[in-house]
Amino acid sequence: MISAEDFCTLLEARGYTTASGVPCSHFGGPIALLGAREGRYVPAPNEGSALAVAAGAALAGRRAYVMLQNSGLGNLINPLTSLVMMYRLPVLTFTSLRGWPDPTTDEPQHAVMGPATPPLLEAVGAPHHILRKNDGPSEFELILDATDKELTAGRAPFVLVERGAIGKVTVELPPEKLGLTAAQAIRVVTDALPGAMVIATTGYTGRDAFAVADRPGAFYMQGSMGHAPSLALGVALSHPERTVVVLDGDGALLMHLGALSMIGHMAPPNLVHVVLDNGVHESTGGQATTSATTSFTESALAAGYVSALSCTAEQDLARAVVAADAAEGPALVRVRTLPRTGEMPPRATAALGPEAMRDRFLNALDAGEPPQN
Known part of the structure; x- marks a missing residue:
C-alpha cells in the first residue's frame, strides 16, 4: 500500500498541479488531502466533467490527473475519445477497480463493469496499469515512469487501483446543528x-x-x-x-x-x-x-x-x-x-x-x- 501522502507527493514531484474527480472510497485519502489545499482539487459533479476540467488544465499547459470509480467510466468515454484523445491532451486518469477480478466479492452494481473495465479501455486504445494493494512507492514510481512516456507520446493512460492500494486519512466533518437525520x-x-x-x-x-x-x-x-x-x-x-x-x-x-x-x-x-x-x-x-x-x-x-x-x-x-x-x-x-x-x-x-x-x-x-x- 502507498500512503495518501506519498500518492500526492510523488505526483506533485512530477509537476502535477491540478486534480479533479468524483469521490470513490479508494481515493478518499488523496481527495481529503488535496481538498484541504485551495485550488488543488476540483470536486466534479460527474466523471465526464472531471476529465474535461483536467483536459482544460492540460490545454492551459498544466499537468493534471483525474480520480474516479470504474462504475462511472461510461460517463467518461465521450470526453475521453472526442476530447482528450482527439486533441492529444496529456491527462492521467486513476480509476478504482470495483468488482474486479471477482465480481462476487463486491456489491452487485459492479458485477458488469468490474470485469469489463480492462477490456473497455483496450477497446478505445487507452493503455492501463494496475496499482496493487501490495505495491509501495517504488512500484508507483515505475507506473508513473510508464505513464509519463505514454503522455509524451500523446496517449491517454489509466492507472487501475485495487482496493486498499492507497491509504486513507481521517476526515473531520464540521458539527451540524440544524437538520434531521x-x-x-x-x-x-x-x-x-x-x-x-x-x-x-x-x-x-x-x-x-x-x-x-x-x-x-x-x-x-x-x-x-x-x-x-x-x-x-x-x-x-x-x-x-x-x-x-x-x-x-x-x-x-x-x-x-x-x-x-x-x-x-x-x-x-x-x-x-x-x-x-x-x-x-x-x-x-x-x-x-x-x-x-x-x-x-x-x-x-x-x-x-x-x-x-x-x-x-x-x-x-x-x-x-x-x-x-x-x-x-x-x-x-x-x-x-x-x-x-x-x-x-x-x-x-x-x-x-x-x-x-x-x-x-x-x-x-x-x-x-x-x-x-
Whole structure:
C-alpha cells in the first residue's frame, strides 16, 4: 500500500498541479488531502466533467490527473475519445477497480463493469496499469515512469487501483446543528404519503429507506448515481394516477442536475422530488459536495417545477411533502440532513435481490393500491 501522502507527493514531484474527480472510497485519502489545499482539487459533479476540467488544465499547459470509480467510466468515454484523445491532451486518469477480478466479492452494481473495465479501455486504445494493494512507492514510481512516456507520446493512460492500494486519512466533518437525520426525514416523507411509490437513490439513502420505511412499492437503486429522478420520471409518466416520490441526495442530484430541466419540461403532476442535503458524499468517505453554493429550490423553480421548499424540521417537512403532493406539477422539497453516525443498515439487495425487488415494485404499481406492508 502507498500512503495518501506519498500518492500526492510523488505526483506533485512530477509537476502535477491540478486534480479533479468524483469521490470513490479508494481515493478518499488523496481527495481529503488535496481538498484541504485551495485550488488543488476540483470536486466534479460527474466523471465526464472531471476529465474535461483536467483536459482544460492540460490545454492551459498544466499537468493534471483525474480520480474516479470504474462504475462511472461510461460517463467518461465521450470526453475521453472526442476530447482528450482527439486533441492529444496529456491527462492521467486513476480509476478504482470495483468488482474486479471477482465480481462476487463486491456489491452487485459492479458485477458488469468490474470485469469489463480492462477490456473497455483496450477497446478505445487507452493503455492501463494496475496499482496493487501490495505495491509501495517504488512500484508507483515505475507506473508513473510508464505513464509519463505514454503522455509524451500523446496517449491517454489509466492507472487501475485495487482496493486498499492507497491509504486513507481521517476526515473531520464540521458539527451540524440544524437538520434531521436521514432516517427521520425518510420516515416523515413516507408516513406523509403512505400510498406513494418510492424511488430511493444509491448510497446510504437507499439503505436508510429500506431500514425504516420498506414497502413493496419501493425501489432501491444501487449504482446509476444521479439517475433516480429520471427513473422516477419514467414511472410517473407511465402511471399518472400514482404519486411517485424520489428520495434523492445532494451529490447525486448535482451529478445530473439537468434532470431538473427535463422533469420541469415534462411537468408530471404526480412527482414529488425530495432532496436529502447533508453537504457530503457520505458513503465514499465524507468528501464535500458543492451543494453549499447551489440552491436546489431556486434551480428547480427555474427549471419549471411548480413549487420548491426547503425544510429543517419534521413538522415543516411533513407539511411541505403533503403540499408537494397536492401541487399541479412536479414539486421539490429540500431537507437539511445531518451526517450519519453509527453502523449503516444493510443494502436492500442483500435481502431481496435485484430481480425480486423489480418484480415486487411492478406488482405493487400494477395493483393500484397503497403499497404498504
